[in-house]
Amino acid sequence: MTALVLNGLVNGIIVGGLYALLGLSLSLLYGVLRVVNFAHGELVIGGSFVAYMLFRALGLPPLYSLPVAAVSFFAAGWCAYYLLIPRLSRSDDPETMSFLLMYGLSIALAATLLLLFGADSRSIDYSFNPISVAIGPVNVSTARVVALAVTIVITAAMGWFLFRTLPGKALRAATMNREATQIIGINVVRLSALAFALAFAIAGMTGVLIALVFPAFSPFSGGEYSIIGFIVIVLGGLGNPVGALIAGVFYGVAEQMATVFLPQALAQIVGFALLVGTILVRPTGLFGFRALR
Amino acid sequence: MTKPPSPLALADREHGDRIYRRLAVLLGAAVSIYFVSVPLLGLNVAFHFYMMLWVTMATAFNITSGFSGYMPFGYVAFYGVGAFTTAVLVKKAGFAMFVALPVAGLAGVLLSLLFAPTLRLSGIYFAIVSFALAGICRLTIANLPEEITGGSFGLQLGSRAQPIFAFYTMMAVMLAALLGVLWLSRSRLGKALRAVRDDADAADMMGVNVGWVRLQGWMLAAFFPALCGGVEAWYTNVVDTETAFNTLITAKTVIYAVAGGLGTVTGPVVGAIAMSWLDELIWRRFPLINLLLLGVAVMLLVLFLPRGLVGTILRARPQWRRYIP
Numbered sequence: 001m002t003a004l005v006l007n008g009l010v011n012g013i014i015v016g017g018l019y020a021l022l023g024l025s026l027s028l029l030y031g032v033l034r035v036v037n038f039a040h041g042e043l044v045i046g047g048s049f050v051a052y053m054l055f056r057a058l059g060l061p062p063l064y065s066l067p068v069a070a071v072s073f074f075a076a077g078w079c080a081y082y083l084l085i086p087r088l089s090r091s092d093d094p095e096t097m098s099f100l101l102m103y104g105l106s107i108a109l110a111a112t113l114l115l116l117f118g119a120d121s122r123s124i125d126y127s128f129n130p131i132s133v134a135i136g137p138v139n140v141s142t143a144r145v146v147a148l149a150v151t152i153v154i155t156a157a158m159g160w161f162l163f164r165t166l167p168g169k170a171l172r173a174a175t176m177n178r179e180a181t182q183i184i185g186i187n188v189v190r191l192s193a194l195a196f197a198l199a200f201a202i203a204g205m206t207g208v209l210i211a212l213v214f215p216a217f218s219p220f221s222g223g224e225y226s227i228i229g230f231i232v233i234v235l236g237g238l239g240n241p242v243g244a245l246i247a248g249v250f251y252g253v254a255e256q257m258a259t260v261f262l263p264q265a266l267a268q269i270v271g272f273a274l275l276v277g278t279i280l281v282r283p284t285g286l287f288g289f290r291a292l293r
Numbered sequence: 294m295t296k297p298p299s300p301l302a303l304a305d306r307e308h309g310d311r312i313y314r315r316l317a318v319l320l321g322a323a324v325s326i327y328f329v330s331v332p333l334l335g336l337n338v339a340f341h342f343y344m345m346l347w348v349t350m351a352t353a354f355n356i357t358s359g360f361s362g363y364m365p366f367g368y369v370a371f372y373g374v375g376a377f378t379t380a381v382l383v384k385k386a387g388f389a390m391f392v393a394l395p396v397a398g399l400a401g402v403l404l405s406l407l408f409a410p411t412l413r414l415s416g417i418y419f420a421i422v423s424f425a426l427a428g429i430c431r432l433t434i435a436n437l438p439e440e441i442t443g444g445s446f447g448l449q450l451g452s453r454a455q456p457i458f459a460f461y462t463m464m465a466v467m468l469a470a471l472l473g474v475l476w477l478s479r480s481r482l483g484k485a486l487r488a489v490r491d492d493a494d495a496a497d498m499m500g501v502n503v504g505w506v507r508l509q510g511w512m513l514a515a516f517f518p519a520l521c522g523g524v525e526a527w528y529t530n531v532v533d534t535e536t537a538f539n540t541l542i543t544a545k546t547v548i549y550a551v552a553g554g555l556g557t558v559t560g561p562v563v564g565a566i567a568m569s570w571l572d573e574l575i576w577r578r579f580p581l582i583n584l585l586l587l588g589v590a591v592m593l594l595v596l597f598l599p600r601g602l603v604g605t606i607l608r609a610r611p612q613w614r615r616y617i618p
Contacts, residue, residue, distance in 0.1 A: 100591065108592065275422070
């Protein structure tokens with residue numbers, strides 16, 4: 001029993017790290033732009049398929065496709081921002097309309113992946129040299145440990161960027177008060193484009209890691225990750241990147257523990273119930289503070 | 294100190310109301326005659342059945358989004374629960390179809406009461422919670438004992454197929470929904486709903502019971518999709534969780550309603566009819582990239598016609614607002 005619980009805990013932290021990345025990029029977008037990215041899951045799966053393609057075509061190990069995914073998704077995000085968002089802000093209710101827009105994007109992306117790769121589940125047939133490592137009494141696959149390490153590196157880099165560099169501080173400032181940021185002479189449009197591109201880049205890298213950690217992915221599995229991302233950002237407080245990190249790990253552990261103690265289907269309901277309960281009881285999130293307006 | 298309206302203004306308003314009523318009757322008659330004659334003339338029954346279904350769904354969605362200002366992204370929950378209520382009652386409890394359908398509608402209303410606490414949320418929070426609640430409904434029904442809901446295979450209604458009856462029942466439901474919204478748009482409740490949507494505090498100050506008004510709109514908006522789900526179950530004879538709770542049902546409802554324009558009676562009708570045709574054309578021409586085109590159509594719609602067809606026309610010609618239902 002203790003072995004099962006320990007196993008759940010370790011895997012929960014690894015999976016939770018990925019969920020934290022989902023939440024991090026979603027909350028970055030929501031914070032700066034008030035855009036809820038419904039297409040996030042599909043973007044993530046797009047990242048998985050980039051790793052899959054590079055591995056199949058060039059034999060590139062998944063870790064090397066991380067920078068490729070990051071750069072290509074960053075560029076795609078930059079373009080997507082200028083294509084989509086400036087027009088959006090002209091509508092009567094940009095927040096709801098952004099949800100609808102991203103919904104359309106998610107349908108279009110899933111359909112594109114379906115056309116390119118077919119409906120079958122795919123996996124990357126790649127393994128590290130010792131296939132698994134022992135952490136105390138628990139055996140974990142090396143791929144998962146590597147994924148956790150990469151997650152920590154990405155998170156640390158984002159933390160350094162957000163808290164130590166000028167553009168990062170500007171991003172956080174825009175999250176707190178967009179108008180005031182504009183008044184002190186920061187180019188909010190370019191900043192928003194940066195946030196959009198960064199969120200896309202994180203999504204792409206998350207996708208590569210998901211291809212390492214989870215056994216399979218298909219064009220239809222994007223929706224699940226979007227929902228997990230929503231749960232995480234709501235638990236952590238919308239637009240709060242640090243809260244999203246904590247909430248991601250928390251939710252990952254809770255989910256893995258639930259699969260230890262409950263049947264699979266109930267574990268899914270637990271996630272939804274957690275989300276609904278949190279919003280109804282504490283709309284600012286478990287770790288949130290009331291946003292300054 | 295409000296002045297009584299001058300006789301001239303009164304006459305003007307009556308003139309406007311007369312045109313409004315005439316247009317409503319004319320449109321209603323045109324729609325009814327068209328759909329009544331579909332099976333008689335041997336037109337495509339399935340296509341028109343779904344067109345009526347989408348008109349009803351979009352019209353009912355308009356009550357909660359256009360009139361009340363909520364965007365339930367889990368709208369399919371009502372539809373799915375209606376479908377399953379009908380199927381279980383008919384198949385397992387041996388109810389007659391015409392008894393089961395109203396009960397399905399009531400089940401939708403009951404579900405809306407269960408979801409009522411979410412009405413204190415707004416904007417994106419409401420949308421996300423609604424989406425999650427639809428997921429919970431789907432998972433709950435999928436995990437009920439197989440003797441009741443048929444598990445992953447779903448329920449087959451077997452020999453109860455009466456497509457033409459189902460077609461005309463769908464038409465009755467659609468007309469009921471249209472009449473309901475037509476009444477709502479001019480009623481006290483409709484005005485109260487709009488007032489609450491625009492400024493809940495101000496409406497509260499004016500003596501509107503905000504919570505009760507919202508709840509009424511919400512129940513009305515839940516009743517019709519549940520009926521739609523029930524009638525569709527009757528029409529296709531099959532219910533299962535994957536199709537009855539498919540998020541595409543929410544997506545199409547929202548898209549069709551937005552395409553026509555929220556907040557007007559004609560908007561969702563025009564949107565649903567136009568988009569059904571477009572969908573059919575796309576399907577026939579490009580069956581493979583159908584889904585991709587749907588996604589792109591949504592994005593273009595949001596970017597270039599955020600107020601919908603009717604909404605854009607009314608914005609260009611605000612004086613027509615008095616005449617167009």
